[in-house]
Amino acid sequence: xxxxxxxxxFMQENAILDxxxxxxxxxxxxxxxxxxxxxxxxxxxxxGVWIAEKLHEKLQLAEPLGTLNISFYxxxxxxxxxxxxxxxxxxxxxxxxxxxxxxxxxLQTGRTIRAAMNEIFDFGRPASIIYATLIEKDGRELxxxxxxxxxxxxxxxxxxxxxxxPSPLSLVIGRKLSGGDSEA
Amino acid sequence: MMxxxxxxxxxxxxxxxxxxxxxxxTLLTEILDLAESFTSLADHGRAVKKVPLLRGKTITNxxxxxxxxxxxxxxxxxxxxxxxxLNLNISTSAxxxxxxxxxxxxxxxxxxxxxxxxxxxxxxxxxxxxxxxxPHISVIxxxxxxHSHPTQAMLDMLTxxxxxSDFTPLRVAIVGDILHSRxxxxxxxxxxxxxxxxxxxxxxxxxxxxxxxxxxxxxFTDLHEGIxxxxxxxxxxxxxxxxxxxxxxxxxxxxxxxxLTEDKLHLAKPDVIVMHPGPINRGVEMDxxxxxxxxxxxxxxxxxxxxxxxxxxSICLGSRPEHQRREETA
Amino acid sequence: xSSTNQSISIINGxxxxxxxxxxxxxxxxxxxxxxxxxxxxxxxxxxxxxxDATGRIICPGLIDLSARLREPGFEPKGTIASETRAAAYxxxxxxxxxxxxxxxxxxxxxxxxIRRRAKQSAHARVLCLGALTKNLNGKELSEMAALQNAGCxxxxxxxxxxxxxxxxxxxxxxxxxxxxxxxxxxxxxxLRNDGCVHEGIISSRLGLPGYPExxxxxxxxxxIALAEATGAHIHFQCISTAKSVNKINRACHDGINLTxxxxxxxxxxxxxxADDFNTLCHVDPPFRTLxxxxxxxxxxxxxxxxxxxxxxxxxxxDAKDHPFPDSETGISALETLLPLTxxxxxxxxxxxxxxxxxxxxxxxxIANLPFGRLDQGRTADVxxxxxxxxxxxxxxxxxxxxxxxxxxxxxxxxxVTQTLFEGRITYDLDTQHERQ
Numbered sequence: 001x002x003x004x005x006x007x008x009x010f011m012q013e014n015a016i017l018d019x020x021x022x023x024x025x026x027x028x029x030x031x032x033x034x035x036x037x038x039x040x041x042x043x044x045x046x047x048g049v050w051i052a053e054k055l056h057e058k059l060q061l062a063e064p065l066g067t068l069n070i071s072f073y074x075x076x077x078x079x080x081x082x083x084x085x086x087x088x089x090x091x092x093x094x095x096x097x098x099x100x101x102x103x104x105x106x107l108q109t110g111r112t113i114r115a116a117m118n119e120i121f122d123f124g125r126p127a128s129i130i131y132a133t134l135i136e137k138d139g140r141e142l143x144x145x146x147x148x149x150x151x152x153x154x155x156x157x158x159x160x161x162x163x164x165x166p167s168p169l170s171l172v173i174g175r176k177l178s179g180g181d182s183e184a
Numbered sequence: 185m186m187x188x189x190x191x192x193x194x195x196x197x198x199x200x201x202x203x204x205x206x207x208x209x210t211l212l213t214e215i216l217d218l219a220e221s222f223t224s225l226a227d228h229g230r231a232v233k234k235v236p237l238l239r240g241k242t243i244t245n246x247x248x249x250x251x252x253x254x255x256x257x258x259x260x261x262x263x264x265x266x267x268x269x270l271n272l273n274i275s276t277s278a279x280x281x282x283x284x285x286x287x288x289x290x291x292x293x294x295x296x297x298x299x300x301x302x303x304x305x306x307x308x309x310x311x312x313x314x315x316x317x318x319p320h321i322s323v324i325x326x327x328x329x330x331h332s333h334p335t336q337a338m339l340d341m342l343t344x345x346x347x348x349s350d351f352t353p354l355r356v357a358i359v360g361d362i363l364h365s366r367x368x369x370x371x372x373x374x375x376x377x378x379x380x381x382x383x384x385x386x387x388x389x390x391x392x393x394x395x396x397x398x399x400x401x402x403x404f405t406d407l408h409e410g411i412x413x414x415x416x417x418x419x420x421x422x423x424x425x426x427x428x429x430x431x432x433x434x435x436x437x438x439x440x441x442x443x444l445t446e447d448k449l450h451l452a453k454p455d456v457i458v459m460h461p462g463p464i465n466r467g468v469e470m471d472x473x474x475x476x477x478x479x480x481x482x483x484x485x486x487x488x489x490x491x492x493x494x495x496x497x498s499i500c501l502g503s504r505p506e507h508q509r510r511e512e513t514a
Numbered sequence: 515x516s517s518t519n520q521s522i523s524i525i526n527g528x529x530x531x532x533x534x535x536x537x538x539x540x541x542x543x544x545x546x547x548x549x550x551x552x553x554x555x556x557x558x559x560x561x562x563x564x565x566d567a568t569g570r571i572i573c574p575g576l577i578d579l580s581a582r583l584r585e586p587g588f589e590p591k592g593t594i595a596s597e598t599r600a601a602a603y604x605x606x607x608x609x610x611x612x613x614x615x616x617x618x619x620x621x622x623x624x625x626x627x628i629r630r631r632a633k634q635s636a637h638a639r640v641l642c643l644g645a646l647t648k649n650l651n652g653k654e655l656s657e658m659a660a661l662q663n664a665g666c667x668x669x670x671x672x673x674x675x676x677x678x679x680x681x682x683x684x685x686x687x688x689x690x691x692x693x694x695x696x697x698x699x700x701x702x703x704x705l706r707n708d709g710c711v712h713e714g715i716i717s718s719r720l721g722l723p724g725y726p727e728x729x730x731x732x733x734x735x736x737x738i739a740l741a742e743a744t745g746a747h748i749h750f751q752c753i754s755t756a757k758s759v760n761k762i763n764r765a766c767h768d769g770i771n772l773t774x775x776x777x778x779x780x781x782x783x784x785x786x787x788a789d790d791f792n793t794l795c796h797v798d799p800p801f802r803t804l805x806x807x808x809x810x811x812x813x814x815x816x817x818x819x820x821x822x823x824x825x826x827x828x829x830x831x832d833a834k835d836h837p838f839p840d841s842e843t844g845i846s847a848l849e850t851l852l853p854l855t856x857x858x859x860x861x862x863x864x865x866x867x868x869x870x871x872x873x874x875x876x877x878x879x880i881a882n883l884p885f886g887r888l889d890q891g892r893t894a895d896v897x898x899x900x901x902x903x904x905x906x907x908x909x910x911x912x913x914x915x916x917x918x919x920x921x922x923x924x925x926x927x928x929x930v931t932q933t934l935f936e937g938r939i940t941y942d943l944d945t946q947h948e949r950q
């Protein structure tokens with residue numbers, strides 16, 4: 001459990017929606033570049049789902065939005081146990097051979113995406129995965145990269161960003177007491 | 185209270201699951217919530233119906249009492265969590281040759297196991313094993329004598345919650361051999377902890393424990409009176425030995441007096457649900473019309489059983505404090 | 515090291531001898547293993563050894579009517595040497611042991627073996643209860659007359675069932691032919707079924723097989739009726755229920771010859787103590803309810819129960835290391851016999867002289883023994899204890915081979931400082947001296 005000593009507002013909803021607009025444009029370009037005509041979207045609970053809902057609408061995707069809860073795929077189960085309140089994952093389309101857009105709110109260590117990809121592959125074999133994140137931070141611990149990034153803010157090492165929502169959306173900075181478990 | 189000290193770590197996390205006794209409503213609700221999320225694993229188009237949560241862990245089924253049904257659900261639960269499973273039917277091996285329970289345990293510990301799922305004919309056996317096994321091992325009670333069968337009680341609670349959402353206003357009747365039933369004892373504890381309005385037991389005097397009221401129930405010996413206006417009826421299985429032990433004259437008379445039929449069901453609430461831990465003795469505890477009827481939720485109990493066991497295994501194996509962990513992978 | 519011939523004076527102590535209704539500051543003088551004088555020392559007598567009993571109580575050496583020494587046959591649990599040593603440490607000078615050894619005490623030969631062993635270690639007197647039936651099989655009578663001749667105190671079937679009531683009647687009649695008392699642990703084994711805790715709220719909650727009150731009271735009623743019919747003298751051992759005490763009282767009132775004892779642990783613990791599946795509380799008969807305990811205490815205070823015994827049953831650690839119903843019953847109880855009895859005095863259940871009576875003249879009268887009293891000329895079995903010494907029972911430091919006691923870490927007030935057996939000091943706290 002990470003102790004937040006201070007929480008300061010970083011960005012309000014209007015600015016976040018602007019970022020999401022930018023992400024949508026980037027995604028459209030990316031899909032075109034890769035020659036993908038049809039893609040399905042999966043958001044990662046909880047913040048990634050809020051972002052994905054907005055993106056899904058903007059991109060007018062045919063398939064309904066999938067949601068992923070990576071709790072059962074985390075690599076830190078032995079250390080921190082399990083959170084009982086788990087919204088189950090729900091992928092209402094066939095994953096096999098699909099082009100997937102995977103959406104999350106914050107990318108830092110890359111462990112969440114590692115878990116998410118493992119879980120997606122338990123549903124089927126996708127044709128490709130494009131990863132879009134609202135916020136990218138330094139501090140990668142695994143070789144993971146995002147194709148689409150909303151913002152890469154300058155932050156101090158012990159600061160971390162949390163997306164609050166679903167309505168209104170806002171980003172807040174917290175400062176850790178000491179180096180704790182890494183988040184995203 | 186002993187059970188609370190036994191089952192929980194210093195920071196109140198569930199390490200062993202031995203008995204409902206000593207666990208509070210929050211913890212029980214957590215188990216139900218987690219199990220609920222595991223029930224969805226069976227659907228939603230998963231090609232692989234497993235999650236890697238307990239990958240690398242070894243779970244040993246230590247069944248001193250035979251039970252294919254329960255053992256299979258525990259095995260399925262463990263495998264759905266990607267754990268490795270060892271099955272040991274001790275009734276056919278070592279201890280029948282005279283090896284003491286403790287020696288059996290020591291030998292097993294040498295095999296680097298993370299969890300024992302134990303079923304034993306003696307009340308208190310699961311506590312005994314939890315007391316004596318190596319500190320990093322979690323123990324789940326799959327039934328000890330007439331004392332406790334906590335996972336069964338929890339799957340019953342999950343089933344009730346799926347149909348009734350709120351426990352508070354419920355009246356629940358448990359019918360049958362309460363005296364010998366570890367299932368009933370655990371159910372009574374769970375229902376009372378979750379805050380139901382009333383728990384009733386219904387049985388002839390020979391099948392009631394001494395001063396049954398002290399368990400926190402209202403006692404009935406007449407089925408008609410007992411199921412009046414109830415929301416849930418749980419029928420317990422009647423063992424054949426009860427006839428030879430001079431506790432009951434015949435299954436026939438038992439069915440007449442305590443067996444559930446459609447017309448008797450009218451006495452309960454119109455949306456009453458009928459439950460049974462299985463396997464059902466048709467024509468003894470209930471007739472086929474009830475077993476297969478619209479009030480029966482018996483089949484759901486079975487699938488909930490796997491989800492509950494997955495939940496309990498996950499919680500227990502995720503609860504160990506730092507200094508008790510075995511070698512972790514980097 | 516003290517020899518039989520050493521003359522001893524015990525001075526400055528408070529002498530309590532209930533048999534003679536003495537409770538006074540009196541000295542005790544011992545010579546040639548016998549009591550020479552009480553009070554003033556005889557003129558010309560100079561003791562070779564002086565024991566200063568300032569602040570201490572001097573009383574007769576304690577008599578324990580039920581102590582299993584495990585030898586012959588069950589030596590991993592204890593031996594005559596180890597358990598008599600524990601007895602000496604605990605102020606007990608006479609032990610009555612039960613015949614459920616291996617071989618069973620159903621012949622004079624086995625009695626002789628035990629007598630010899632006891633003499634070898636010479637810590638305490640060991641008397642035997644002979645077997646009521648051959649090999650305790652409950653079917654055929656043992657050679658009770660021969661056992662009596664060989665010195666057995668009484669006969670018993672050691673809690674093992676008799677085949678049927680006809681056999682019980684005949685066994686009682688035969689024993690009474692020779693005036694042999696029959697010690698009975700009353701139990702109807704069918705009603706008991708496989709009960710291991712009192713059939714009550716604890717057994718209901720824990721789902722442990724219950725041992726109903728009726729299993730004891732039905733047996734007591736049956737045995738009383740047979741005693742009346744046969745004229746046999748019955749002593750009820752280790753009684754556990756209030757209802758049994760009532761029945762026995764009424765029968766005594768009606769003139770039937772009955773005596774009864776209770777195990778010290780039954781006067782303190784109840785069914786609640788087995789609540790956490792603690793196998794150290796797995797005893798037979800089981801701990802009963804608080805009401806039963808109060809009735810037993812009352813009966814001990816008034817004398818309806820004439821003696822307190824230890825019901826000593828030492829075990830190797832494995833015996834208790836099983837799930838509750840599968841663990842062996844019994845407590846290693848010699849070392850808590852006096853302490854638990856003194857606790858009753860602290861809790862104002864009875865006064866000190868009465869408490870001492872239940873451990874000395876009470877058991878002596880039941881078993882018709884010339885011990886448990888400090889008359890001039892009697893053998894010098896003496897217990898000296900410090901009634902104000904506070905101490906805590908440490909199971910790891912117990913003298914008995916058995917460490918199986920639920921009283922571990924209990925605090926007690928009153929500790930034995932010296933024990934004399936036949937005029938020899940068999941235990942002496944002061945000089946850190948114990949006879950090996």
